Amino acid sequence: MSQRIPVTELTSGFRDRAEVALADGQLRTNFRTAMDSLMKKRADAFPDEEEREGLRELGNRIKARALSRLPDLLEQLEAKLTDNGVRVHWAETTEQANEIVHGIIQARQGSQVVKGKSMVSEEMEMNDYLAERGVECLESDMGEYIVQLDGEKPSHIIMPAIHKNRHQVARLFHDKLGVEETDDVNELIQIGRRTLRRKFMEADVGVSGVNFAIAETGTLLLVENEGNGRMSTTAPPVHIAVTGIEKVVENLRDVVPLLSLLTRSALGQPITTYVNMISGPRKADELDGPEEVHLVLLDNGRSGAFADAQMRQTLNCIRCGACMNHCPVYTRVGGHTYGEVYPGPIGKIITPHMVGLHEVPDHPSASSLCGACGEVCPVKIPIPELLQRLRQENVKSPAEGPKVKDGGAKYSRKERLIWRFWQTLNTSPGLYRLFLWGATRFRKLTPKNVGPWTENHTAPVPAKRSLHDLAREHLARNGGQ
Amino acid sequence: MSARSNILNKLRSGLAGSIPRPDDFDERLVTEPWQYAPEDRITRLRNLMEAVHTEIHQVSSDNWPEKVAAILAERDLANLVHAPATAHGQQLAEYWQQSGSSVQLLAYDRPVEEWKEELFWEVDASITGTVGAIAATGSLVLWPDRHEPRLMSLLPPLHIALLKASEIEDNLYAMMQRQNWSAGLPTNLLLVSGPSKTADIEQVLAYGAHGPKELVVLILEDA
Incomplete structure (x- = not known):
């Protein structure tokens, strides 16, 4: 570990972006309005606290049980899916996953891909990968479509x-699609509908994510409101589902509570408009549906999180987004500030395993540890506890063997020495008294600039008399009483 | 080493020395809060589905085709795709013949590839059966098959679904158990809880995103 990158250079990313975001009034209004509304919807969807807590506990147990048997369940899922006619592929890295997807498209001589919403495909940066190889990859979820049209990444x-x-959005559609500028949301959605319907019809391949993969029956379950997920998985002749290895659950009945937790936590809906359960390709006598269905199982750092029993809980996540909706940091800085695929609290605990702490050294500390994320998490991931753990891993020295990818990204010998000095000072009475004597007398000499603290606060100055001193005097005055 | 074995080996070494968690699934948590008296199931289903712009009519099981004709006439639609090989498809076709309706009755009787353009752009409405509904969440259960293919309930702007009043279950768990889903699922099992919608722009709800703009449910009471 000879070439340790200076911490200040690394930290500039999140901090700079946060500063820009915080100064953007429009952005802050957009997020504040949306998050307030999502928080209220969730609260309204869980009117009974006892019911909610019972369900969260059950959700947690189902995920913990699935993870405790993860390799077996993945094998069972693979066997069941294979029986059902689905082809299963495994990828350790996003590069491998992209190669697999591209290979399937090439085998069909496909040139047009239409995508349902998939965060794993965002991890893979599949759109860019395929575009570089001459395959058009179009997002069909309205929100994703808007973001892609503007050359952006999702912010939630x-x-x-x-x-x-x-x-x-109106200006974007006007500029990119040449339609008349309209502020009417219904009209904007109808523009998207017309444009994308042709794409659904023409696409060679449909790509989707997976919300739950059921080992018992070999079923891929997808939730959505728009119908674009059903389109992507039904209309094109080939369907490729991409998912993380943690999405598998043991039994079909396990999805009953998880589904309820997911849609209520995410959007405050009792259920999404569509729950789409796919168990195979088109059968010989059927008249529609894809002839080929593929599932790509992606690791991308998940097995690293899995290796540690505490951090394994990160993989409970069912991607509802409630933690970001309730996060005071996310609400203020927005999703793009995180600079990674998964923003907000869940992003802070999952991203280090994917890209390493060198890439996201500020993620674990971009939190006030208020605890809201942990309180609302439908599968009870102790996010604040995991953030603290990542903070520790973040400053471990190479000798201390950090357990996260690129752990010790923020390790600094100088900082470690300062803390060691501080510890000695506070645990040696003689030395401490000497320090107090000096600090109270030379208080005017404390520096005016103490790093980031003084950017927004006045520098701390020791009091004229120490607490020890005052206490001693108080006891002397009231002595013996 | 293949990616598959690398991943599985890493996961297995992560689990070394641990034992699998027991299956302590407590079904009461997903059933008890979601139970209704039989006479309340329809009300619950109606309330939830109507709240998301579903149109619901309670009709008798022998004259529902008349209602279908009226729904199409109200909207001035030119055609309707149905499943001729199903019992309800036959009942509809018979009514159509007797009444001499001007609405063209289409049949989804050939692979999608043979009439993709027409199916995607020119079909106004579809009518399908359901295998039941779920009162707790206001959801229809669709079990597409050779006769009623998957795209029937997705492409046309108007989807009419037939639901037998006696096939409404309290909750998803009860539905799964009664129909024994884990013993065998179709290629694509669907829960449908309203017309297609999105709130992706400013969280403003807009119907008819990619699927049907309208969903009409005919609840068939036993004659």
Whole structure:
């Protein structure tokens, strides 16, 4: 570990973006409005606290049980899917996953792909990968479509275009699609519908994510409101589903509570408009549906999180987005500030396993540890606890063997020495008294600039008399009473 | 080493020394809060589905085709795709013949590839059966097959679904158990809880995103 990159250079990314975001009034209004509304919807969807807590506990147990048997369940899922006629592929890295997807498209001589919403495909940067190889890859979820049209990335895992208001979308459609500028949301959606319907009809391949993969029956379950997921998985002759290895659950009945937790936590809906359960390709006598169905199982750092029993809980996540909706940091800085695929609290705990802490050294500390994310998590991931753990891993020295990818990204010998000095000072009475004596007398000499603290606060100055001193005097005055 | 074995080996070494968690699934948590008296099931289903712009009519099981004709006439639609090989498809076709309706009755009787353009752009409405509904969440259960293919309930702007009043279950768990889903699922099992919608722009709800703009449910009471 000879070439440690200076911490200040690394930290500039998140901090700079946060500063820009915080100064953007429009962006802050867009997020504040949306998050307030999503929080209220969730609260309204869980009117009975006892019911909610019972369900969260059950959700947690189902995911913990699935993870405790993960390799077996993945094998069972693969066997069942194969029996059902689905081809299963495994990828350790996003590069491998992209190669697999591209290979399937090439075998069909496909040139047009239409995509349902998939965060795993965002991890893979599949659109760019395929575009570089001459395959058009079009997002069909309205929010994703808007974001892709503007050359952006999603700013929320459920509502990708939540950072934009209707006027911004109207201008975008006008500029890119040549349609008349309209602020009417219904009209904007109908423009999207017409444009994308042709794409659904013409596409060679449909790509989707997976919300739950059921080992018992070999079933891929997808939730959505728009119908674009059903289109992508039904209309084109080939369907490729991409998913993380943590999405498998043991039994069909396990999805009953998870589904309820997911849609209520995410959008405050009792259920989404469509729950789409796919168990195979078109059968010989059937008249529609894809002839080929593929599932790509992606690791991308998940097995690294899995290796540690505490951090394994990260993989409970069912991607509802409730943690970001309730996060005071996310609400203020928005999704793009995180600079990664998964923003907000869940992004802070999952991203380090995917890209390593060197890439996201500020993620674990971009939190006030208020605890809201952990309180609302439908599968009870102790996010604040995991953030603290990542903070520790973030400053471990190479000798201490950090357990996360690129752990120790923020390790600094100088900082470690300062803390060691501080510890000695506070645990040696003689030395401490000497320090107090000096600090109270030379208080005017404390520096005016103490790093980031003084950017927004006045520098701390020791009091004229120490607490020890005052206490001693108080005891002397009231001595013996 | 293949990606598959690398992943599985890593996961297995992560689990070394641990034992699988027991299956302590407590079904009461997903059933008890969601139970209704039989006479309340329809009300619950109606309330939830109507709240998301579904149109619902309670009709008798022998004259529902008349209602279908009226729904199409109200909207001035030119055609309707139906499934001729199903019992309800036959009942509809018979009524159509007797009444001499001007609405063209189409049949989804050939692979999608043979009439994709027409199916995507020119079909106004579809009518399908259901295998039941779920009162707790206001959801129809669709079990597409050779006779009623998957795209029937997705492409036409108007989807009419037939639901037998006696086939409404309290909750998803009860439905799964009664129909024994884990013993065998179709290629594509669907829960449909309203017309297609989106709230992706400013969280403003808009119907008719990619699927049907309208969903009409005819609840068939036993004659």
